[in-house]
Amino acid sequence: MQNPIPAITDFPNHADIIARLPTEWTSWPRDDSSVNSHVLESNDTPAHFEKNKLRWPKRSVVFISDPHADAMAFEASLIAAGVVERKKKAGLGHLTLTKKGKKSEVIIGGDCLDKGPSNLELLRSVKQLYTLKARVTLLAGNHDLRLLMGLLALARKKDVGNQHFFVRMGKKVVPLFREVFDEYLAGTNWDKKIPDEEACRKHLFPGEDWFKEFPFHAAGFLTAEGIDREVRKMESKNHSFEKHCRAAGLSLRQVYATSLKCQQLFLHKKGEFNWFFRKMELVAKRGSFLFLHAGLDDSMGQMLLKSGTSYANKAFHRNLKRRDLFSFYYSSIANTFRTKYRDADLPLTDRGVKAIHKAGIHVVVQGHVNRQQGQLIAIKKGLVHVEADITLDSHSRHSEGLKSYGIGATLIDKTTGIVGLSCDYPAAKVISAQELQAIYE
Known part of the structure; x- marks a missing residue:
């Protein structure tokens, strides 16, 4: 039986990647829970949005989340987003930054690990971006932290x-x-x-x-x-x-x-992948946009309002160094890379949403919840979420009946708006800056 997962040596060229991407754009599709490029009806607009000025990131952001150990999908997505090009050498790990790549920020939304087919190559692909001196922000995902918790638990007293x-x-x-x-x-x-x-x-x-x-x-x-x-x-x-x-x-x-x-x-300090958890952040705020892996709760909303994202990231790393792994992993901090707003998760209520908006956060950009038809913009718990896990890794795609490896990225820019690019949707989804801003006026 033929292996449905492509070998990592068969890396596609630029033309192959572009051929799998949509060639047209469309207004962001709308369903019962989503927002498209049209202004929300007044009765749909959460009260906290009113009279709030939406601030865009100072530089273009390319958000790629949940590559799940598929280095081919990750590098192809970087190429599709226009931030890197391939050198003439074949195979993974031979990239150069484009002009756009030198000006943009790449935010990796977590879950670099697990599933496969190429955990170690994926880590090396991410490291390559740092070597190229790209602006990279690496966010914590639940699969990444599960490995860390397992390794730390084994090293400590039971x-x-x-x-x-x-x-x-x-x-x-x-x-x-x-x-x-x-x-x-x-x-x-x-x-x-x-x-x-x-x-x-x-x-x-x-x-x-x-x-x-x-x-x-x-x-x-x-x-x-x-x-x-x-x-x-x-x-x-x-x-x-x-x-x-x-x-x-x-x-x-x-x-x-x-x-x-x-x-x-x-x-260990000299370990090949020591940089991975050391560089990881919990959240990243760019303008009115908050980037994270999963979601928020009331306690995290209050933390962001009173102390800001820098404090949240420091608290994340300091808690990782504590011996009590339990109190970290089931805390509000860890809920940020784990929640799906289930009853079992720490709650996000109207109180938390008010604090989040008061902190200047009006759009949450996340991974964690995979979508088979490209990105989704949804209002969850009274807060706009851009769901950007588009099922990149080959193993998940094979089990879900999707072809080959995934390609795509979420592009956020004040002149363009939000663009959802995915090989699994026939057009690039676009909501312009002016149309998104209209939600807040």
Whole structure:
């Protein structure tokens, strides 16, 4: 059976990429929850929008989110957005900045990792942008932080709040472990100091009492719905994690050895990917636009109003250094890269929305919620959201019946407005700056 995932050596040329993109533009389509390029009807306009001046980013922004370890889709999307060109060399990792690329900011909306097919190549593609001295802002995604939580939990003393974080990564992290083992450990004496299979299982999996103790430990931090969801999720992952590892050809000893190598690569000062979590930010505010991975809640709204985005980003990094991983991962800070505005998530109410608007934020640009028909502009919880996860990675696309790897980006510029570019929609979606501004007048 032919592999539906393209090999990373078969990188398309510029003409191939452009051929898969729309050649026409259209007003942003509207459904019951979305905004198009026409002015919202007065009864649709959230009250907080009135008499607010919408400020655009000072420089053009190219927002690409959720590449999920597909380096080909990521680089093709950069080319489609016009910020890079390929050198004559074949394969990944041979890019140069265009004139537009030197003037623009590339904001990566999180979830660089998991799923595959090329976690390590994706990381190297992102690093290449820094090497080219592009203006890059890298945001934290839930899949990225799940890896960090798993690695940190393994390195620290077990307690009821952290001992589930490794297995909580689930099957989607297995491709990364397979890549790391193959590239760094295969053909070496990796097993020299690794304990036996049963000892590795005890290191990696939560203890037998975790399922009884966690609901009491989490009381007051998570909603009742959140606790129930977490326990049910862990019951499933605890049962299936080893099975997924073995399906990928990894024993628990190999998984444990790989996790130690990942700690070296990502957490040690001289690790190849040490820059990844170090450069990561929680939020980025450009004009009236707030860029993040998932969404907001009341507490984060108050933090942004009283202390601003710089404080939120510092709090994000300082909390990562704390030994109490539990209180970080289930906090308002982490909710920013995890929420889908479910009952199990920390709430965003009218109080939070008022604070967000008072902080000068009128549009949230996010990833996290994948869309098969390109980007969506929606009013959620009384706040305009640009949903920009357009299903780029080949594995997700194959499982969802979409062809090949994805190509696309969300372009935000005060002269053009918001442009949703996707290979999965027949036209580029455009809402002009004047038309979006009309919402606030």
